[in-house]
Amino acid sequence: MSNELFIDEKELLTCIAAGDEAAFRQIFHAHYNKLASFVQKLTKSHSTTEELVQDVFVKVWLNRSELASIAKFESWMYVIARNHVFNHLKKTAREYQQQQAWLELVGADNLEIAGQSDAVDMYSFIEKSIEKLPPQQKKIYLLKRQNGLRNEEIAQQLNISMETVKKHFTLALRFIKDHARHGIEVLVVFSLLF
Structure with missing residues (x-):
């Protein structure tokens, strides 16, 4: 498909599943700010938010073959984002605990x-x-x-x-x-x- 605008999200997801980059850009621009706001509330960090939201969209692109079968894309994307944020926060907490344990140790x-x-x-x-x-x-x-x-x-x-x-x-x-x-x-x- 070319640079046409997709109105129907189902059609958009089907095109992305087929590898249409223009359709992907459209869904990216349609959801980026809202998703970033959601992630920002959880991370409280602008740079971490940008990194995690980009990771979510990379995951969307990498899993594009599944998109045509997803009934509620936004919900699916928010679950991915939430899980990504929680994994990031757990990793950060684990690293902090290790650092504190090592500080105590030495x-x-x-x-x-x-x-x-x-x-x-x-x-x-x-x-x-x-x-x-x-x-x-x-x-x-x-x-x-x-x-x-x-x-x-x-x-x-x-x-x-x-x-x-x-x-x-x-x-x-x-x-x-x-x-x-x-x-x-x-x-x-x-x-x-x-």
Whole structure:
């Protein structure tokens, strides 16, 4: 189809399903502002809103073959947007929790001494510490910290006792703390010398 305007949304969706970019642009312009307003209320961030709304429309385009069978496009699109926002917020919260846990682990004083520019290096020390853990400790640490599983869930998933989970997690924390602290102390000394 060419640059004609589609009046009927069903016809528009059918054309998009067939790969019509003009039809896609029309639906994009028809829904962008309203969808952005919805996402903005959830994220409270203009840049995040723009990114997420664009992601929603990319998903619409990538799933265009389904569009002809969708009865209520706007509702379908809002569900995609809502899920996308919630996934983004969960990821952001998980990253924040990890950052806070690592700050507790290595001590905020060490971070202040070394300065903000070295924070990335310190973060990499912690990452390297995790990589050096024995396999079972690493698995338990990641299940607990990254996936947010409770001890009971980890024990069930790995088919081990809760006491074993607690023991391995405690050992992992001790190793990470000692290894990361040593790395951070080296960074602090290095930053003071240079």
